[in-house]
Amino acid sequence: MITKSQPIGIFDSGIGGLTVAKAVIEALPNEDIIYFGDTARVPYGIKSEETVRAYALEITRFLLKRGVKMILIACNTVSASAKKEIIEAAGEVPVLDVITSGTQKAVSLPNHQHVGVIGTLGTVNSQAYVKAIQSHDGSIEVSQQACPLLVPLAEEGWIDNDVAVQTLHHYLDVFKGSGIQSLILGCTHYPLFKEVIPKVMNGEGVEIIDSAESIAASAKTKLQELNLLNKDGGDFHCFVSDRPQRFHELAERFLGRDLKSVDVVSLD
């Protein structure tokens, strides 16, 4: 029996998913949240699907043991490779993922015929957004671009300097004149470039879809439907599998606020 007072579980391969936590805290300030970032094994984007699935199931079991009422897959790579397995493992606990939420937002825009997607190599190669969008409407064209350098740029804090702008041009100029009407930010790190991307895409009038905001909105709707909204929470607890260099600086950049409570746990 799931109750309102149980926490929401959010997880990612690392701390990039804190952009999702940030969006969820803003949309649902009275919920308790447990975040797990697999910082010992990040990045997932270059790993094989088998490895990603095994890691994702370990984290799912970790969250379920802590009594979460809902699981949000903040990691695009995991959403692409392991969503089915996580839903099975979670049983009655609802599971939402960034790919489904971002896709729903894109296909809900009026007269939408061409969607752009940027992500890691793993996400792009998995074709997960293409399949998700075309399962809603097979006539929608999807153009993808892998942007491997954006994660390290975000972690270096170079989100609007000359190198960031030049790198974004290398990746995004291919979309110019292509007729895309929206651009899904298909990686948890990319919301940090939300200010500069429209400038690089200048004059194209492309709607930027932030999948962190999309999944936060989906979570709110789902909890309302299930009558599981909490009114008395608001705690945020962060678990990581390792405490990397510059952890606090990075975490606070992504979360947009102080990170008070962090525990390092081993999943082995």
Next chain:
Amino acid sequence: MITKSQPIGIFDSGIGGLTVAKAVIEALPNEDIIYFGDTARVPYGIKSEETVRAYALEITRFLLKRGVKMILIACNTVSASAKKEIIEAAGEVPVLDVITSGTQKAVSLPNHQHVGVIGTLGTVNSQAYVKAIQSHDGSIEVSQQACPLLVPLAEEGWIDNDVAVQTLHHYLDVFKGSGIQSLILGCTHYPLFKEVIPKVMNGEGVEIIDSAESIAASAKTKLQELNLLNKDGGDFHCFVSDRPQRFHELAERFLGRDLKSVDVVSLD
């Protein structure tokens, strides 16, 4: 009893250490070489020292089981954090590391008073090059610069485009006018920028020290001393803990030749 026909073991957190393997193959073409790249757990540079030590010891045991006659630590992060533990675990098998070899090259240059070092955050924060250089000669000044974006740039293959040059300016301009006489490339990926770095440092007359070449030279000298040079080998065998996206393309870029034999093994 160590014999000439046993292979040389080389390991790294990932496939960057293939630049070391390349240099060893060039210096010692008749040796059999076993390479291990921990591609399932790369990168080490952002992980805690405890985690790096545990991983490095697992790999050391893997190589010893395969009967190596020498271990080359190609990973700067491991060299900085776990050298002592690896030497203990290796017993009579000699262990060389990139930091010691790069340092020996730098301090052997005539009238050397100021050395520059670039590396990952982990290597720079460990102060390992500073300690190693100053243990040779306490009067030598060492200036360090962490360059977190160079690894992803090398993996993207952007080693001489506008973004690479601009990024190198961000990191290296601090050395201009500083009076450094040499610059140690303190990360296995950095030899890929060996052509463009002198252009970015234009007119400074700085000697670039490639620690892959340095450790290959040290290995040759050590095997000669121990009368352990092989005349009949020449095989190269690559083990990885996971087969990441674009693995072959990347491996061949770093190794500079075809990668024929690759096995995926689990250390667990």
